[in-house]
């Protein structure tokens with residue numbers, strides 16, 4: 588039976604990035620990905636500035652830029668409680684969050700996955716597509732079995748990496764418990780083309796009525812848009828006219844620029860998810876370590892899954908440079924990840940409460956928050972954690988006392 592240093596289950600962003608880094612260092616890696624072709628599943632296409640720094644630290648930034656990575660440099664928050672001119676007067680430069688990073692990086696998810704998979708193979712990883720993992724044996728003698736067509740294969744290794752996403756079979760096989768909090772709102776996403784009147788370097792968010800929009804251009808008139816809406820409106824964008832209704836929701840008096848989005852053409856599926864957080868206490872076991880969503884994911888309202896995944900890749904690949912691959916070697920990863928996810932969970936929950944709650948009370952809370960943050964910038968510090976990384980804000984920001992201060996009396 589074949590034997591490898593590392594078998595990576597899942598060739599999405601986390602698995603392929605880790606395979607590329609390890610193979611580049613001479614590690615014998617087998618990378619198993621079930622899909623034959625990466626498809627648009629409405630997944631991460633915006634990397635926060637701190638995540639861009641992580642791509643640089645693992646040596647993959649240049650690969651992403653060569654594949655068409657597109658930087659955004661300006662942010663506007665529109666809102667029904669202020670005029671477009673007031674919002675635009677507060678345009679935020681996005682180069683302030685990480686050294687030598689002009690702003691967030693956008694790249695289409697299927698293309699991003701394929702680029703990393705190809706890079707892993709180019710650097711010497713053995714990459715298999717159409718390889719569906721069917722059995723994972725954790726423990727002292729790790730083994731993975733998978734199907735390619737009708738043929739079953741198995742291989743042994745020193746370590747299995749679970750990079751197989753939210754429903755991770757590796758996590759399940761290793762008996763690692765996933766904690767999940769309650770969904771807060773629905774979140775739908777759609778890729779648009781032909782949005783040529785939307786500035787290529789501008790990202791924007793905003794809330795009006797019962798809809799929260801987010802827009803992230805990818806260059807050449809393509810824009811990934813998302814919309815948050817109340818949990819009780821499950822079927823709001825269902826059916827054959829769902830995409831049309833979704834785009835109409837972007838027409839807002841408080842964000843006239845959104846007409847460029849509402850009039851654009853869908854270039855992929857419209858998919859909805861309920862937004863919530865999840866985490867693991869210990870993303871490793873004997874013979875197994877988890878990275879990316881398999882280890883627990885952050886609420887997509889703040890768009891940090893890719894940044895989290897790239898940091899996982901950096902920390903795990905650094906540990907694997909040493910000789911000790913025992914569970915004890917991964918304890919510092921678990922400790923750092925637990926605090927990272929706790930802070931980002933906190934930042935996401937404040938963002939959800941401010942941007943994705945609707946009605947008069949929520950509107951008053953946002954207006955009050957804009958006014959008070961002008962006088963006390965610490966009330967916006969959770970946003971710095973999102974853009975600049977969870978360490979960018981001091982520990983006292985991630986407390987219930989601070990939450991009460993930010994959300995005020997509303």
Ligand SMILES: Cc1cc2nc3c(=O)[nH]c(=O)nc-3n(C[C@H](O)[C@H](O)[C@H](O)COP(=O)(O)OP(=O)(O)OC[C@H]3O[C@@H](n4cnc5c(N)ncnc54)[C@H](O)[C@@H]3O)c2cc1C
Nearest residue numbers: 597599600601621630631720751752879880890891892893
């Ligand atoms: C609506 C939405 C919007 C988001 N927006 C953003 C954003 O703007 N920015 C951001 O940073 N993050 C965003 N995210 C999160 C981000 O997409 C994820 O955190 C990221 O994709 C995680 O990467 P991953 O490699 O861990 O998992 P995945 O991307 O899920 O990859 C897992 C891979 O494993 C493969 N696999 C699974 N099971 C098996 C098996 N048994 N055998 C073989 N292969 C298998 C799958 O085919 C897949 O390719 C968003 C998420 C959602 C839901």
